[in-house]
Amino acid sequence: MRKRTLEELTIVKLSDKRTQIAISEVHDILLEKTTDIIYFTVESSLFGIICLGDLLKNVHNGQVTIVQNFAKLEGFKDEQASIVFKSRNNIYEIPVLDKNGVLLGDYSR
Numbered sequence: 001m002r003k004r005t006l007e008e009l010t011i012v013k014l015s016d017k018r019t020q021i022a023i024s025e026v027h028d029i030l031l032e033k034t035t036d037i038i039y040f041t042v043e044s045s046l047f048g049i050i051c052l053g054d055l056l057k058n059v060h061n062g063q064v065t066i067v068q069n070f071a072k073l074e075g076f077k078d079e080q081a082s083i084v085f086k087s088r089n090n091i092y093e094i095p096v097l098d099k100n101g102v103l104l105g106d107y108s109r
Contacts, residue, residue, distance in 0.1 A: 001078070001081060001082060001085060001107055001108070001109060002107065002108045002109075003076060003078075003096075003105060003106075003107060004105050004106050004107070004108055005105045006103065006104070006105055008105075009035075009037075009039055009103070009105065009106060010029060010033050010035040010037065010038045010039065011038075011039045011040075011041060011103065012026070012029065012038055012039070012040050012041070013040075013041050013042075014040050014041065014042050014047060015042070016042065017042050017047055018066065019065060019066055019068075020063040020064065020065050020066060021040075021050070021063065021064060021066055022062055022063055023055070023059050023062055023063065023064055024062065026038060026050065026055070026064070030055070035052075036051060036052040036092065036093075037049055037050070037051050037052070037092070037093045037106075038050045039095060039103055039106075040066055041103060044102050045100065045101040045102055045103075046072070046095055046097055046101055046102070046103045047066070047068070048066035048067055048068045048070075049066070049067050049070055049095070050064055050065075050066060050067060051067070051092070051093075054067065070095070071084055071088065071091055071094050072094060072095045072096070072097055073094055073095070073096050073097070073107070074096075074097055074098070074099060075096065075097075075098070075104075076096050076104070076105070076107075078107075081094050081107040085107075085109055091109075092108065092109045093106045093107065093108050093109070094106055094107045
């Protein structure tokens with residue numbers, strides 16, 4: 001398990017709370033920065049995520065859904081992150097937020 005800072009994450013700032021994004025909009029991001037998760041923020045708060053699996057399996061009509069229901073932690077809490085990773089094999093990153101929902105970083109398997 002590794003703590004990652006904002007500088008290590010792939011973050012896209014959205015101007016609105018849309019539920020989908022065109023695959024063409026994330027294409028260049030994926031080529032520019034190798035990543036398996038993209039974080040989307042609106043007005044500095046974490047709004048949603050797209051994982052590599054979503055990009056590979058859930059593209060319909062050139063659009064991918066921005067996932068808004070995901071595991072997250074308030075503050076860096078190593079023990080809680082470890083518990084989540086041990087109990088959920090399908091989770092590879094856990095975003096870490098402050099009390100206002102602003103993304104601070106994440107934990108990565």
